[in-house]
Amino acid sequence: MLSRRRLGTSVPLLCLLLHPTTVLAAWEVNMPRGVTDISQNIYSLHMTIFWICVVIAVIVFGVMLWSILFHRKSQGAKPANFHEHTTIEIIWTLIPFAILIAMAIPATATLVDMYDTSDSEVDIKITGYQWKWRYDYLNEEFGFLSNLTTSQDAIYNRLEKSPEYLLEVDEPMVVPINKKIRFLITANDVIHSWWVPELAVKKDAIPGFINEAWTRINEPGIYRGQCAELCGKDHAFMPVVVKAVTEEEYEIWVAERQQKAREEYELRSKEWTLEELMARGEQVYSASCASCHMPDGNGLPPAFPALRGSAIATGDMAKHIDVVLNGVPGTAMQAFRDQLGEIDLAAVITYERNAWGNETGEMVTPLQIMETTEQ
């Protein structure tokens, strides 16, 4: 998928610097060709302008190098007297102008194509949050959050880094190949930007406004990207993963998700045990809370308070539920009622009340959360 292109830049020092975690690193020097017609058009435009620049550079720097070598005073050169030449100056103004016009034509065609979002077959709403993405499948009526799964331990060098370090999520966006997919992009809080290099899709996610983009993927595969607009502390930690599958696999996946949504709905009224809630809660905590409150519950005070031994996690239950569901205005604590389902909310609150020595023995059930949200 990614082309390896050595442009002849050798730096001897580098041999000395091979590092265990970089064994898997590639010396990528170029943009990916990508897996869509648009990405390949863009790649061509990129290479064309690149080679134009190289040719101009060779000519221009060549002349300069010639002078540096052969017009030195130390070799006896005597300075010439000319300091203008109107004809040459006109020529070297018009030629670049013409090159630019030639370049603008295919660039315009590709841009017009990129703006044509009509007649899509799948519509997905993408919402940027601090610091994760949400994907809502508008035709199918389900949606989910997509969180980074790289652990804080890996980030802080306590654990080995996996090959997909910082580019792995719990729930990728799954899409069918060979179908036109339209993205409707917005944000919940600050400006983010959704970028997948191999699809050549990048669009800013702006709170209060909706942006459009589209793609048609030609090859199945997993395509990874990142947020491309500084959005706060964890801007580097909200990747994008798109899994492109055949149409049949996509239909199966959609059915599975719809089934899962139905089952979640049913599971809300089951009798949950403390252990079950704790197990699920730990996963939810890891995906949605640990980046600020830390895996050990100690947080990063004062901005991100500790939950371990905290009044909220060991004190009044109703207050704890309120903080998690409705957030704390004026701080970075978001309202999770919109982001997590009732089971996940119940599980994570239960987890927080019992982990790290908090040991309240208390639990919250999904039904209780439902009652709170509907009251």
Add this chain to the structure above:
Amino acid sequence: MKEETQVRHGRLVKRLLLMTAAMFGFGFALVPLYDVFCDITGINGKIPGPRQASSQVLDESREVRVQFITQNNENMSWEFYPLVKEIKVHPGQSVKVEFLARNPAAHAMTGQAVPSVAPSRGADYFHKTECFCFTQQVLEPGEEIRMPVIFVVDTALPKDIRTLTLSYTLFDISKATTIKTKG
């Protein structure tokens, strides 16, 4: 010599200071100019077009799919969704759809819905004659309301636009003091 210096520079310096002040004003003027420019050139970002369509002649030869999506901003806790997710309309046809909003909190809250239309070049052809986004919405604790939107898709909508998406973002403005609404 000092006199001479001051005389020589005074006029120029005054003009340059005036230019400075003018450019400062220009920076602020860019705020309304932003909208004026969009109006004049017809280049719209994403704000829906004027409330009244220029004509109401029905064009039954085409159908336009209008999609509705909603989201809450930041910590806005209301339930907010369209009662129909999409609808097919004829340009020139006046259509009413409803959105549901419910305040689940224990205190009264004020919400402001902000609309945005995609694709942006279709925005000017989407006319909302009535919309809950024109005003703030105050809901008591637990209160639930149905909010209508009445719209017309302009018959002049470019033929190659077959889908319009109307998006509403709901903001919690309970604490805000000065509100400007933009339909």
Add this chain to the structure above:
Amino acid sequence: MSAVVDDSHIHEHHGPAKGLGRWLFTTNHKDIGSMYLWFSFSMFLLGGTMAMVIRAELFQPGLQLVDPNFFNQMTTMHGLIMIFGAVMPAFVGLANWMLPMMIGAPDMALPRMNNWSFWILPFAFMLLLSTLFMEGGAPNFGWTSYAPLSTTYGPPSTIFFILSVHMMGVSSIMGAINVIATVLNMRAPGMTLMKMPMFAWAWLITAFLLIAVMPVLAGAITMLLMDIRFGTSFFNAAGGGDPVMYQHIFWFFGHPEVYIMILPAFGIVSHVIPTFARKKLFGYTSMVYAIGSIAFLSFLVWAHHMFTVGMPLAGELFFMYATMLIAVPTGVKVFNWITTMFRGALTFETPMLFACAFVILFSIGGFSGLMLAIAPADFQYHDSYFVVAHFHYVLVPGAVFSIFAAVYYWLPKWTGHMYDEALGKTHFWLSFIGVNLTFFPMHFVGLAGMPRRIPDYALQFADFNQVASIGAFLFGASQFLFLILLIKCVRAGRRASAQVWEGAEGLEWTVPSPAPYHTFTTPPKVV
């Protein structure tokens, strides 16, 4: 050109005051120029230290040294300090020192305002730097300060940052007014505009750009302040505003700002190259027109910083075409410098080394700029390290190298001593290797998909990031060589003649070295 009568001995008793008071109250353009230059160099070292923190964290994947929020403060402050504290004041310092002498004037037009222009800066930067120690830390939203990250989500120190930038803006505007008044009103008799040295042209046009756009920045940051503190909704959709409007207003300032940071460099290089080629600048007239058209076009391209924001197609196309167009006059200038060298009699003292490196490396930055102009391709480049590579090439081996060239070129005139040429060449070569090691690999990681403004990255970007960090440490360390060289040269060195360089031409080379405290108290006649 006729000889100048040096009558400074008549005013000997009006020489510089003694002690600290001299520096606090001076209205002398040479003193003020020196203060600007020392201030800018110390800001360069400070901003450079922040760059070292950034590159140290980015040396390997994983978070080793700083937390992400502090990293964001470092990138923000690095940008603000380098732009407003290092590059711009350095060019103003060079203007102060050299413009009056180049045009045969006794001082700047408004000497007391000149003093205020300088002294605002240390206060502005003390305020800015103090935000690092405030609760919530320094601004952490990038020097571009996009709303709503900078309004609703900014730290409490944001309003102090806004105030300090206002102060810097006032300083710049006053400096620009001074330059325009000086260049338009105080040229020696016989020096028409089209006989003016290129540095004077470059600064005249830069000064107009400053007056045009610094007030717009002031407006933009005032609007941020109003949104933060006074309940307005310029950039808040809830109140009918638009975050993208901030970007339009900011970049309306921001794009001319980058030309403000490069036009004086063009002026400097147009002095250094003819001197060491011993040949007149090729195409003086077209050089002047090129600077003028670059300045004019710079107002029409701002949204190329916003290609992914969701602009309507017509707008996107317009900005693409206008941006591509700017390459033409810029290219003309590069061709003219090279043609000046062609069939000259070249020597390669340190100023010439920096000037030649400028031409090559700035052009590389220009090429990546042309690639960025291609809007569809920009969807892949935008907010990636490819952009970081581009602007660092035009700013570091671009603007900063031109400042080094200028300092080496004019140091003998300022101090009366030749600097240590071996040390100068060493500084050059280490810097040259350093900047290329640092910034060239950034093209690669950017193309490969690495976003900017991130403290940690995926494994495939590790190798080139390591190279870049090593280059950065090398470049940073080399600047201490420069510091040593400067101190040595101020104190001692081979006596410099008035002419200093064999090929140097201009009124500034007719006064003794070091230049007397007051020069051209009587204007020379220019033929």
